[in-house]
Each structure stands twice: as C-alpha cells, then as structure tokens.
Amino acid sequence: MKKEARILGIDDASFDKHKDKEVLVIGTMYRGGDFMDGLVSCWVTKDGNDSTEKISEMINKSKFKPQLQLIMLDGIAVGGFNVVDLKELSIKTGLPVINVIRNYPDYKKIFSALKKIGQEEKIKLIEKAGEVHKVNDIYVQLTGISLEDAKEFLRISCVRGNYPEPIRIAHLIGSGIIAGESHGRA
Amino acid sequence: MKKEARILGIDDASFDKHKDKEVLVIGTMYRGGDFMDGLVSCWVTKDGNDSTEKISEMINKSKFKPQLQLIMLDGIAVGGFNVVDLKELSIKTGLPVINVIRNYPDYKKIFSALKKIGQEEKIKLIEKAGEVHKVNDIYVQLTGISLEDAKEFLRISCVRGNYPEPIRIAHLIGSGIIAGESHGRA
Numbered sequence: 001m002k003k004e005a006r007i008l009g010i011d012d013a014s015f016d017k018h019k020d021k022e023v024l025v026i027g028t029m030y031r032g033g034d035f036m037d038g039l040v041s042c043w044v045t046k047d048g049n050d051s052t053e054k055i056s057e058m059i060n061k062s063k064f065k066p067q068l069q070l071i072m073l074d075g076i077a078v079g080g081f082n083v084v085d086l087k088e089l090s091i092k093t094g095l096p097v098i099n100v101i102r103n104y105p106d107y108k109k110i111f112s113a114l115k116k117i118g119q120e121e122k123i124k125l126i127e128k129a130g131e132v133h134k135v136n137d138i139y140v141q142l143t144g145i146s147l148e149d150a151k152e153f154l155r156i157s158c159v160r161g162n163y164p165e166p167i168r169i170a171h172l173i174g175s176g177i178i179a180g181e182s183h184g185r186a
Numbered sequence: 187m188k189k190e191a192r193i194l195g196i197d198d199a200s201f202d203k204h205k206d207k208e209v210l211v212i213g214t215m216y217r218g219g220d221f222m223d224g225l226v227s228c229w230v231t232k233d234g235n236d237s238t239e240k241i242s243e244m245i246n247k248s249k250f251k252p253q254l255q256l257i258m259l260d261g262i263a264v265g266g267f268n269v270v271d272l273k274e275l276s277i278k279t280g281l282p283v284i285n286v287i288r289n290y291p292d293y294k295k296i297f298s299a300l301k302k303i304g305q306e307e308k309i310k311l312i313e314k315a316g317e318v319h320k321v322n323d324i325y326v327q328l329t330g331i332s333l334e335d336a337k338e339f340l341r342i343s344c345v346r347g348n349y350p351e352p353i354r355i356a357h358l359i360g361s362g363i364i365a366g367e368s369h370g371r372a
Contacts (some may be wrong), residue, residue, distance in 0.1 A: 024363070035346065036355060039362025062367055160221065170220060173359055176225025177210070181248055 001152045002058070004031040006067045008059065008159075009166020012044070012078035013174030021046055023079030023183040025055060026174045029064045030166040033159035038064055039173070043145040047117065051082040058182035065093075070153055073099045074130055081114060083122040086129050096145035097184045098153065099129065100167055104139055137162040189337070189339050190217040192253045195343075195352020196241065198230075198264035199292030207232055209265030211241060212360045215250045216352040219345035224250055230252040230265045233303065241254040242278035245307075256339055257286045262315055262327070268301060269308045272315050272329040284333035284339065285315060288351055290325055323348045 006029065013024035023150075027040040042058040043049045051121045055078075059065060076099050091098045112121050130141045135154055142150050157164040176182035192215065213226040228244040230237045241264075245251060257276075262285050263269045276283045283359035298307050302317045323342055328336050343350040362368035 026363070036358065038368040039358050040367050041363050042366065058366070172225050173363075174220060177212070177227050177363055178361075180228065180244070181225040181226050 001149070001156065002032075003156055005153065005156060006031060006064070007070045007072055007157055007164070008040075008064075008068055009072045009074070009151065009164060009168075009170045010055065010078075011074035011167055011170035011174050013055045014178040015079065016045075017044060017080070023082070023180065024174065025051070025078050026170045026177075027058060027062075028166045028170045028173070029053075029062075029068070030157065030169075033144045033165035035155040036169065038062075040064070044081070044082050046083045047080040051078050052085045052088045052092070055084065056089055059095070066164075067105070070096060070145070071095050072078070072153075072157070072167055073097065074163055074171060075099065075101060076126060081117065081119060081122060083125045085125050086141065090144045094135045096149075097143040098145065098150050099141040099143075100164060101132065101139040101141070102163070105134070112150050121175070187335070188218075188340065189220070189342055191255045191339065191350060192217060192223075192250070193219075193256045193339065193343055193352045194245065194250075194254055195350060195354075195356045196224075196258070197256045197319065197356035197360050198289075198352055198359040200364040201232060201265065203232075203266070210360065210364065211237070211244070211264050212356045212363075213241075213244060213248075214352045214356045214359070215248075215254070216343065216355075219343040219351035222355065224248075226250070230268050230275070232268070232306070233266040234268045234357070237264050237267055238274045238278070241270065242275055242308075245279045245281070254281060256331070257281050258339075258343070258353050259284045259351055260282065260357060261287060262312060267303065267305060269311045271311050272327065276330040281330040282335075284331065284336050285327040286350060287325040287327070288317065288349070289317065310347060348358040 009028045015023045022043040023046050025042050029038040035095040040058050040062050043056045044054045058126050086097050195214045201209045208229045215224040226248050230240045281358045318325050333341050358368040
C-alpha cells in the first residue's frame with residue numbers, strides 16, 4: 001500500500017438539535033495523512049434515513065472518485081441518528097469502508113434513545129455494522145477490507161497522534177464552518 | 187522564525203453572484219504549512235463594506251489568537267468587492283498581514299468595475315494597500331512586516347508548490363462547502 005493512498009474522511013458538521021432540519025456532511029480527500037487534495041460536501045436530514053444514499057451520491061459524482069481507495073467514517077451516524085448502512089455504502093461506491101470510533105460505544109444507551117424516538121429499525125443497521133476491533137487507542141468496524149489492510153491504512157493516515165488525519169480535519173472543518181470556530185471532542 | 191509559526195490563512199467561499207447576499211469567509215489556523223490546528227469562519231456582505239470589521243472580530247475572539255503570528259489573505263477582496271483595509275486589519279488585530287496575489291492584478295479593470303457599481307471609495311483602499319512585490323511565482327502586499335520576514339513566512343508555509351498551504355486549504359474548503367466539491371482556480 002502506498003503512503004499516498006487516497007482516503008476520503010467523512011464527518012458531519014455541528015448542528016442545532018432543536019432548530020436544524022438538515023445537517024452538513026464533509027468529506028476530505030487525502031493522500032495518506034499528509035496532503036489534502038480536495039473537499040466534498042452534502043446535506044442530510046437530521047435523524048433521517050438518507051445518509052447512505054446522500055453520501056454515496058456525493059462520492060460517486062466526485063471527480064476524485066477514480067483515485068479513491070477507501071472511505072473512513074467518523075462514527076456510524078451523521079446528523080444525529082441518521083445511521084449509515086456501511087455495507088450498502090460499500091456496495092454503492094465499490095469501496096471499502098472503515099468506521100472509526102474514538103470511544104467504545106454505549107450500545108445500551110444508543111438503542112434506548114432510538115426506541116424512544118421510534119426508530120428501532122436503525123438498531124439493525126448498527127448491529128449488522130460488524131465486529132468492533134481495537135487498534136491502538138481507537139476502535140474500528142470494517143466493511144470490504146481485512147483487519148490487516150485496515151491497520152495499514154490507519155498507520156498511513158495517523159500522521160499525528162492516534163486519530164486519522166482525514167477525519168480529524170473533516171471534524172475541524174465541520175465545527176468551524178457552522179459554529180464560527182472549531183472545537184475538540186468530548 | 188520557527189517552522190511552526192502560527193499563520194491564519196483567509197479566503198472566501200464560492201457564492202452565487204445573483205442570489206447570495208452574504209458570503210462565507212474561512213480562516214485556517216496553521217502551524218507553518220504542515221498542521222491545521224483549527225478553523226474559524228464568518229459571514230460578510232456581498233460587495234459590502236464590512237469585511238475588515240468582520241474578519242478582525244473573527245480573529246480577535248478566537249481561542250487561537252494568543253498564538254497567532256501572521257494573517258495571510260488570498261486577495262484583498264472577499265465576497266466580490268468587499269475590499270479589506272489591510273492597515274486597519276493589522277491595527278485592529280495587532281498582527282502583520284500578507285496579502286497574497288496569484289496573478290498580477292488588472293487594476294484598470296478592477297477600478298473600472300468599482301466605478302460602474304458606484305464604489306469608487308474602494309479604489310483608495312486598494313491604492314493604499316502598498317507596493318506589490320514579486321516573490322518566486324506569486325505577488326504579495328505587506329502590512330506591518332518586512333519583505334525579508336514575509337519571504338521567511340512564505341518559505342515556511344509553501345510546503346508544496348509555490349502557494350502557501352493555509353490559503354490553499356482555505357480555498358479548497360470554501361469551494362467544497364458551498365459548491366459540493368472543491369475546484370481549482372483560473
């Protein structure tokens with residue numbers, strides 16, 4: 001695998017839980033973890049069902065698509081509970097997907113929240129997202145890629161600290177654009 | 187000067203000349219040309235007079251301000267003809283300003299356009315922005331900084347090619363957020 005493997009890092013932007021109906025999703029196009037070649041974006045419905053479709057479209061129509069080798073998600077849901085179907089995203093784009101998780105998910109809490117808002121069907125999407133693997137200090141779920149190859153992509157893209165640069169930057173952009181200034185995570 | 191000198195790279199986002207009244211302005215907070223620490227943003231009026239004030243405010247209220255050593259602009263105007271008063275920006279923020287120009291400006295054309303829209307007063311702002319220096323393949327105008335120091339900041343921040351990374355990335359973000367996909371320049 002080349003040090004300059006093309007990786008798309010996806011995260012959602014900040015949003016107002018009470019006011020916003022649509023949430024911005026950012027994709028940073030990286031060569032490994034060093035060089036940002038471009039940026040794509042789309043809008044998804046807050047707590048909606050369109051993230052898989054919208055993100056697939058965003059990727060498939062991009063001029064960067066022919067070079068792209070991997071999709072990295074910063075968590076399985078965007079815009080609140082708009083849960084991405086990782087397998088479907090991989091099939092629609094023809095690309096492997098790594099879902100990166102900073103802290104091990106509290107599934108009990110998530111499932112309870114989904115039941116509360118009457119969206120139990122998303123529990124299945126989360127359950128079928130696959131085994132959670134620990135790699136160094138983070139967790140990953142893999143679709144269309146072996147753990148060995150995923151580790152290699154993480155090695156290439158984690159140029160500073162233990163978080164992949166493409167999603168670190170997607171997060172900074174998403175919070176800085178909407179809130180006026182970027183912020184870290186909990 | 188340190189390789190990790192903190193530089194803010196400012197560019198405006200794409201906008202629709204006919205429809206949009208407000209235009210997004212992006213500031214990328216860089217350590218030299220390598221590492222993006224954060225992002226700030228604000229909105230200015232298309233062809234308006236508020237860019238100097240809005241950009242100063244955006245910088246002064248940022249948590250990154252205490253470390254910041256330099257402001258780099260990607261052209262003197264944002265949001266169409268919202269011309270930045272470089273001296274005023276430098277005074278309001280207490281920071282040196284480098285205005286980076288990719289192609290030598292066609293002042294005749296710009297001044298004629300400003301007269302056409304009844305904004306002759308901005309010609310003065312452009313005229314007082316100072317001498318245009320050629321540095322390698324680009325041009326710069328300097329406020330509160332010597333040509334020698336400016337060259338050093340350019341050397342540190344032009345990590346790839348001849349354009350400073352903080353404004354290259356601010357441009358990519360600004361076009362990718364609004365248009366859905368980033369694009370190059372003319």
